[in-house]
Amino acid sequence: MEKINFSEIDKKWQKIWEDNNLFKTPTHPKRKIYVLGMFPYPSGDLHMGHARNYTITDVLARYFRMKGYDVLHPFGWDAFGLPAENAAIKRNIHPKEWVLKNTSEGKEDIKKLGISYDWSKEISTCEPEYYKWTQWLFLLLYKEGLAYRKKAFVNFCPSCQTVLADEQVVEKKCERCKTDVTKKILEQWFFKITKYADRLLEDLKYLETKWPKRVIEMQKNWIGKSEGTKIIFKLKGKDVLLPVFTTRIDTVFGVTFLVIAPEHELIEEIIKISPYKDKLESFRDKVILKSDIERISEKKSKEGIFTGLYAIHPLTNEEIPIYTADYVLAHYGTGIVMGVPAHDQRDFEFAKTHGLKIKIVIQKEGFPKEDSDLNSAMEDFGIMVNSGEFSFLSSEEGIKKLNTFLKEKNLGGYDVSYKIRDWLISRQRYWGSPIPIIHCETCGTVPVPESDLPVYLPFNVDYLPKGKSPLESSEEFINTVCPKCNKKAKRDPDTMDTFVESSWYFLRFIDPLNREKIFDDKVVNEWMPVDIYVGGIEHATVHLIYSRFIHKVLYDKGLVKSIEPFEKLFAQGMVLKRTLSGNLEMMSKRAGNAVLIRDFVKDKGADVARLYILFAGPPDQDFEWTDEGVRGAERFLMRVKKLIDDNRAMFLKANESPPEKFDLKEKSLLIKTYKVLKKVTEDIENFKFNTAIASLMELVNELYNFENKKSAAFAHSLYLLVKMLSPFVPHLAEELWSYRKGDFLIKEKWPSIYEKFLKEEKIVIPIQINGKIRGQIEIDPEAQEEEVIEIAKNNVNIKRYIDQRKIKKIFYVKGKILSFVIE
RNA sequence: GCCGGAGUGGCGGAACGGAAGACGCGGCGGACUCAAAAUCCGCUCUCCUUCAAGAGGAGGUGAGGGUUCAAAUCCCUCCUCCGGCACCA
Numbered sequence: 001m002e003k004i005n006f007s008e009i010d011k012k013w014q015k016i017w018e019d020n021n022l023f024k025t026p027t028h029p030k031r032k033i034y035v036l037g038m039f040p041y042p043s044g045d046l047h048m049g050h051a052r053n054y055t056i057t058d059v060l061a062r063y064f065r066m067k068g069y070d071v072l073h074p075f076g077w078d079a080f081g082l083p084a085e086n087a088a089i090k091r092n093i094h095p096k097e098w099v100l101k102n103t104s105e106g107k108e109d110i111k112k113l114g115i116s117y118d119w120s121k122e123i124s125t126c127e128p129e130y131y132k133w134t135q136w137l138f139l140l141l142y143k144e145g146l147a148y149r150k151k152a153f154v155n156f157c158p159s160c161q162t163v164l165a166d167e168q169v170v171e172k173k174c175e176r177c178k179t180d181v182t183k184k185i186l187e188q189w190f191f192k193i194t195k196y197a198d199r200l201l202e203d204l205k206y207l208e209t210k211w212p213k214r215v216i217e218m219q220k221n222w223i224g225k226s227e228g229t230k231i232i233f234k235l236k237g238k239d240v241l242l243p244v245f246t247t248r249i250d251t252v253f254g255v256t257f258l259v260i261a262p263e264h265e266l267i268e269e270i271i272k273i274s275p276y277k278d279k280l281e282s283f284r285d286k287v288i289l290k291s292d293i294e295r296i297s298e299k300k301s302k303e304g305i306f307t308g309l310y311a312i313h314p315l316t317n318e319e320i321p322i323y324t325a326d327y328v329l330a331h332y333g334t335g336i337v338m339g340v341p342a343h344d345q346r347d348f349e350f351a352k353t354h355g356l357k358i359k360i361v362i363q364k365e366g367f368p369k370e371d372s373d374l375n376s377a378m379e380d381f382g383i384m385v386n387s388g389e390f391s392f393l394s395s396e397e398g399i400k401k402l403n404t405f406l407k408e409k410n411l412g413g414y415d416v417s418y419k420i421r422d423w424l425i426s427r428q429r430y431w432g433s434p435i436p437i438i439h440c441e442t443c444g445t446v447p448v449p450e451s452d453l454p455v456y457l458p459f460n461v462d463y464l465p466k467g468k469s470p471l472e473s474s475e476e477f478i479n480t481v482c483p484k485c486n487k488k489a490k491r492d493p494d495t496m497d498t499f500v501e502s503s504w505y506f507l508r509f510i511d512p513l514n515r516e517k518i519f520d521d522k523v524v525n526e527w528m529p530v531d532i533y534v535g536g537i538e539h540a541t542v543h544l545i546y547s548r549f550i551h552k553v554l555y556d557k558g559l560v561k562s563i564e565p566f567e568k569l570f571a572q573g574m575v576l577k578r579t580l581s582g583n584l585e586m587m588s589k590r591a592g593n594a595v596l597i598r599d600f601v602k603d604k605g606a607d608v609a610r611l612y613i614l615f616a617g618p619p620d621q622d623f624e625w626t627d628e629g630v631r632g633a634e635r636f637l638m639r640v641k642k643l644i645d646d647n648r649a650m651f652l653k654a655n656e657s658p659p660e661k662f663d664l665k666e667k668s669l670l671i672k673t674y675k676v677l678k679k680v681t682e683d684i685e686n687f688k689f690n691t692a693i694a695s696l697m698e699l700v701n702e703l704y705n706f707e708n709k710k711s712a713a714f715a716h717s718l719y720l721l722v723k724m725l726s727p728f729v730p731h732l733a734e735e736l737w738s739y740r741k742g743d744f745l746i747k748e749k750w751p752s753i754y755e756k757f758l759k760e761e762k763i764v765i766p767i768q769i770n771g772k773i774r775g776q777i778e779i780d781p782e783a784q785e786e787e788v789i790e791i792a793k794n795n796v797n798i799k800r801y802i803d804q805r806k807i808k809k810i811f812y813v814k815g816k817i818l819s820f821v822i823e
Numbered sequence: 824g825c826c827g828g829a830g831u832g833g834c835g836g837a838a839c840g841g842a843a844g845a846c847g848c849g850g851c852g853g854a855c856u857c858a859a860a861a862u863c864c865g866c867u868c869u870c871c872u873u874c875a876a877g878a879g880g881a882g883g884u885g886a887g888g889g890u891u892c893a894a895a896u897c898c899c900u901c902c903u904c905c906g907g908c909a910c911c912a
Contacts, residue, residue, distance in 0.1 A: 214827055214906070214907075218827085218907050221827090224908080224911065226911070244912085245911095247911095325910095327910045327912095328910080329910080331911095332911045337912045338912080345910095346910055346912075615847070616836090623836095624834095626835085626848080629835075629847080629848065635847095638862090690835095691837070691845085695845085698846065701846090766842045809892060813840095817841045817893080820892080
């Protein structure tokens with residue numbers, strides 16, 4: 001077979017498609033579908049890992065276009081942020097320059113893959129036309145009381161020289177550079193995502209069947225809802241309240257100490273009145289300045305000291321010693337825990353170390369009843385004892401009764417706690433959107449008036465990271481006048497986390513050129529929600545929570561009507577490749593195992609890349625890129641081209657309607673073809689591209705071996721084959737289609753399935769006897785049970801088994817199997 | 824520790840209550856060729872019976888148990904691997 005230059009075919013059609021503006025999105029859709037891949041950072045040298053994401057959305061976009069949908073399939077760049085900035089610093093060029101270079105090169109690479117994007121919708125988040133609206137969004141949140149500034153202990157990456165959101169800290173390390181994160185106290189901007197915690201959790205129910213289970217689970221975990229009780233202790237002799245959150249209020253009579261987090265806001269007050277002032281201060285400083293990684297560390301011993309103060313137990317009026325210890329976190333619950341050593345393992349260990357009382361208040365068969373017999377905490381539910389009027393209730397009943405009781409007495413009651421914390425969005429880096437806030441000595445924090453947006457990011461700034469905001473050193477930027485009092489004032493020197501930009505970009509795609517508004521909500525509501533969102537699993541808790549949050553804020557303002565932004569989520573797997581050292585790793589420039597789109601496409605063509613990527617395995621799983629696999633894809637495409645070329649005249653004769661005359665063999669070919677059509681159709685909609693292609697391969701094999709290549713049935717099958725191939729390998733399919741000298745294939749309709757060609761005349765079904773296959777018979781698929789049994793009984797193989805034996809039962813599954821149960 | 828997901832040929836994977844291993848890769852044999860590559864055709868889970876062609880039989884989807892006429896698929900116990908969260912009160 002002659003070698004085919006697929007890349008020449010690519011170029012030809014890519015140009016023609018572009019010249020004819022074939023992927024233009026209609027403004028007002030009749031029957032819409034919004035297909036979106038997560039937009040990338042403009043890193044240089046896009047490789048097959050990227051290609052996988054784009055290919056998946058492209059198959060869907062092309063398929064649904066043929067199905068008659070108006071398809072929105074846009075592309076853009078997540079251009080602000082550390083990746084671009086760090087890369088630029090490394091190369092000693094300006095981030096803007098770096099981004100421009102990469103977006104233009106990247107765009108060329110993507111075009112070479114033949115992805116059917118509407119490029120008129122392209123956006124880049126670092127352009128003022130975009131970040132103006134990111135700033136507008138900030139102001140919206142500010143006005144709604146959802147953006148606030150607070151001094152707080154924040155995660156700080158010593159290598160990136162900036163603070164990080166909790167979501168960007170993975171295993172106590174910086175998500176980007178893997179450096180151990182330290183703590184810093186800084187005044188920072190936060191978005192109040194916690195206000196939406198419950199809705200973010202509740203609304204997952206709309207996504208449960210359409211999002212991958214693991215993503216739903218990760219989000220649930222991340223939000224971390226925990227139902228329990230708030231109970232208010234009092235500081236002895238003072239008018240200070242000490243609220244405690246617990247999930248085990250049934251153990252409240254077993255409280256023998258309280259522990260307050262060292263970084264708790266009340267700790268200053270406690271230090272003031274404590275007899276151990278100095279010791280407390282030094283303990284606090286020691287713990288606070290530790291990074292989380294040091295604080296948790298290997299040993300897990302519970303370090304803490306006595307404050308010298310006591311609390312009053314609200315139910316027993318006992319005096320309870322107050323400790324401060326490193327195992328209690330200020331940001332969870334109320335930052336104060338009640339110590340119940342008999343029924344909580346951590347409290348047990350702490351009590352043992354500090355010689356505190358241990359008091360059993362829950363009993364369960366098989367567990368010690370004497371305090372001194374405990375070797376570890378008994379954490380199970382059981383029967384409450386030594387609990388005053390609540391004694392002899394079960395834990396479950398006790399929890400209910402105590403919740404009601406505490407509420408009545410104004411001492412607390414049912415409460416909910418979340419793990420999710422507010423989203424820290426300030427960054428002490430240059431390459432991001434400025435925060436549209438002015439700090440005035442007279443007026444305080446003043447938002448930039450909307451009419452003054454955007455606050456431009458200045459170009460000439462010494463942007464090397466120094467641990468403080470580079471913009472602070474830019475005189476032209478930082479100095480301004482207060483919009484309220486017109487006195488000299490300073491701009492907020494920080495930039496926004498890039499995840500702010502990416503949490504609303506899917507809305508801007510719908511109306512990217514709007515100069516008046518963030519978007520036209522009428523148009524946006526015609527297109528939203530995103531019907532299919534495709535991207536990597538790494539965004540499960542970061543981008544996908546932030547986007548849902550921002551979308552809900554906009555929903556509450558009436559700007560969007562969809563409850564959730566992403567109807568269906570598909571998490572595609574990674575592309576792996578062996579490195580020189582033999583390890584199997586994610587394809588990346590850094591690992592040195594990247595197969596670049598531009599190199600590959602130049603050599604083998606876009607369709608080979610697309611087909612191989614789609615066929616290599618289920619799209620939600622990782623797969624290993626191998627040269628052998630590539631060859632298989634290439635071989636298949638050559639076979640397809642040869643098949644059509646060799647039978648060109650027949651291919652030209654066929655059309656949308658199946659032939660009216662055919663013999664038995666031809667009919668069985670038509671049946672096969674329409675079964676493949678049905679499977680390909682279903683498989684595309686279910687993201688099973690690998691099996692869709694497998695069935696197309698079967699069809700090609702069958703067509704090769706088909707005897708009567710002059711029959712209308714054969715011609716019709718060729719015709720359907722080319723149509724079915726087009727979402728996967730659009731260039732080759734278009735080339736073959738062009739033999740027919742009609743309209744473009746990509747404007748053609750997806751073929752419809754003729755039911756009459758799904759039914760076979762005769763089928764072969766297996767016969768089971770006592771669960772074992774003992775033979776097979778040929779039957780009419782519509783045959784009645786009695787008829788089928790009769791045929792089976794007369795089959796020689798079966799006769800051997802059932803003669804002289806009593807048949808106890810017979811099962812017939814229509815058209816599938818016949819099963820005898822004999823003695 | 825808690826919560827998910829997954830274990831199927833030499834490999835990627837199909838089948839998801841009804842003939843396990845579709846399709847592809849690799850391997851083996853053959854055709855073409857001076858030769859090689861490419862291409863095309865055939866075979867390719869294991870064991871047993873049969874001189875062979877051909878056919879027949881037994882076993883087999885991480886391990887063990889269960890439900891069912893029938894289990895890779897459903898249920899229980901266990902093992903292993905992967906992922907998320909984790910001193911979360």
